[in-house]
Amino acid sequence: MSITSFSFALFIAAILLVYYFLSPRAQNYWLLIASYAFCISWAWTFALLLAAITLVNYVVARRLDTTRSTRRRWLGFGIGVNVFTLLVFRYAEFFVAELVALLRAWGITGVTGALEILLPLGLSFYALQAISYLIDVSRGQIQAESNFVDFALYMAYWPKLVAGPIERARTFLPQLKQPRVVDNEQLANSFTLIVVGLVRKIVIADSLASLIPPQTFQAGSRAHGAEAWLWLIVFYFFLYNDFAGYTSLVRGVSGLFGIALAPNFNAPFFARSFSEYWTRWHMTLSNWLRDYIFMPLSRALLRRNPNPRNLLNLSVPPIVTMLVCGVWHGGTANMLLWGGMHGAFLFAERIPAFWRPHIPAHKFPAWRQALAMLSVFGLTLIVLVPFIMDVPTTWSYWQRLVQFGGSFALNARVLILMAPALALDWMQYHYQDELVWLRLPRFAQAGLLAAAILVLFLILQSDSGVPFVYQGF
């Protein structure tokens, strides 16, 4: 069930209708049933795995809370189970291909179908949630959840199941303990997020995706110079609006149930440094990486050598963190290259710390801030190439980016679609409020809403819909 489908809208309506009439406790049961029904609508095996992971983490967390002496062992076991499951399913594709080749070499055929493993829905996201929960419990930052239904709902809550946001137990679980209220303000906020999400996904992202020529990012493509840059920028805008649209949509839907989900994006194209970029792009993942990889690693290195200007202390945490990010995104050579380069940028940004204290970006003059924005956008754009292509194709694409010559006409349709995308971000950035639309006069709000509905209807007449990119992670 795709979350931009009509059947999904009906699903939400049906669940809401019952939800509002239930007591807070019963609401949790109801949401859990709905979450598993949603999961089963993709595949019942996905639900089975989710239930198994949930049960293991619930038991391990309870152990962590009660047994001090074996805490480390239980934590290791819990993290191990999550990481192992993630790796098995994430990398099954490679292992299975190798195994099938080996079996064929031995003359054993006809087993391919039996070995096919599909990456379970949302596993990459709920596995990280489970790990963060176990670590927080072991650190004593939160108590292990005693109510199994609440914990199961934390893991399976359907609006965030497909592709996050990666929620923390410390913010999510308390919401399940108290009565949820959906008042006029909450309803307005939710509808705004839903409309913005639909516009980003259907109007901007899907339309931009259908503009990119099919072979552009494949080996053998002849796009070069300005054309290669243009399609790369278009892909960047597509990727961003696809994921930001998805997040906005599910946060809006969740708001209708009175449950707040964390934001994932905050105008990332306006970032003035790489560290700022990662506080604006896929925020729940980067916060997770910061809290559970970067910070522990930094602390460990500082314990070894307390000098903050030490080369290892400055270089290892960002590079390792971003390599882990690359592993999470697929672990292929190109993803490691992507993560490694982002790590290198983050490290490069810390180099001035050798001779001067850190100066926050907003203290620079406006022209330097603008230049910094352009630099960050440009460099993250170049690094996007390995995010899309394998290493040999990446190398060839990078070469083609600097091969200018030949004629290329700028596609006006690209500008028509990128303008509203930038406008949405600029409003959010300028007013520091993603719900800035609600501050406009009622006439303007209604006009924008009418325009959004009309454009959505018209765009939906074309069959250019593409699945959410991060749905595959």
Added chain:
Amino acid sequence: MRCLQIRKTLRLKIPFGKTILLAALFLLIAVGALEGAARVIAAQNSTIVPSVGSPHRQFEISLARLDAFARSGRVDCIFLGSSVVYRGINPDAFGEAYAAVTGQPLRCFNLGIQALTASTAGKLARIVVQDYRPALLIYGTTAHDLSAAADAGAVSALEQTPWFAYRSGQFNVEGWLVEHSYALRYYLVQRDWMKQSYAEYVSDTRADEAAILPNGFNPRRGTNLTSGKPLTPHQRRRLARLYGQFAIGSAHLQGLEQLLGLNSPETRVLLVEMPIHPQLFDFFPNGKRDYDAFVTTVERAAAAHQVPVWRALPADALPDAIWYDMGHMNAQGAEFYSRWLGRGLGEAVVNRKIPDPRRLALER
């Protein structure tokens, strides 16, 4: 202030949703203005061919041509069929030959749709008869139309479109909107404006618009066969797939029955076998015997509905110059075959074997 409260969760102060109501009002005004503008354009400029949201542009252009044809006078007869009809029936030549025998002119339209199968033809015939009430509906058929392996492609997608479903009796809001809104029909022409393939689509559309005559016929000049070119591997594969294990598809037979069921005193249905290239028999596993089995099936179905079947001239009696390729006739062939058909039909009317379509039209 009044409040709508459901248990403790939903607490809405009343009135709520003012912005949504205002947006609905704006939407209504905008849609009304767009619809008005579209209707003015439609009245003043008939060169833009609207769309019903189907992926089959030729079908849409032909449908628009039929609409214009009906506006400019009565529609005595409509030819329905696949590309074999689209390329192979010249309605003007047919009408002239008919008039030469009966002394009565006959105004006909060619609604040949590329790749149309009998299954879709049955549904389409119902819409066409309902909208244009022709005195004569002539279905030009070939073995392709009933082949279980017929590649429906865009035609089966055509059946899936909301408008087609709506017109076939399955109510849906989108289909209703397309049927009643000029603005939407005009927008649908441009609906893929953001797709990479849009430029190609526009040029194909323009070529089709220029080529399809006001009577729906799209003639092809010359031939692809006499130049000694053998069939391309793709063509050979396609023909082998269509006829290599020839069997009549049940959905197609059902469609044919549906079409034959439209035979009534108001609209006479006539089944016409379209000519077949002699070499095409080689693709059937049992040659001409398989083809004859197809004809027998069609004749049996037609007889059940008292629909006359007009057999084509034997393959070996057809001159070589009439073929564009192995499946389709060229302009010369269309002229030749349409005149032969018009004469034959005229004689049948004169001899009272078939009711006079002109009289039927006038009686209505």
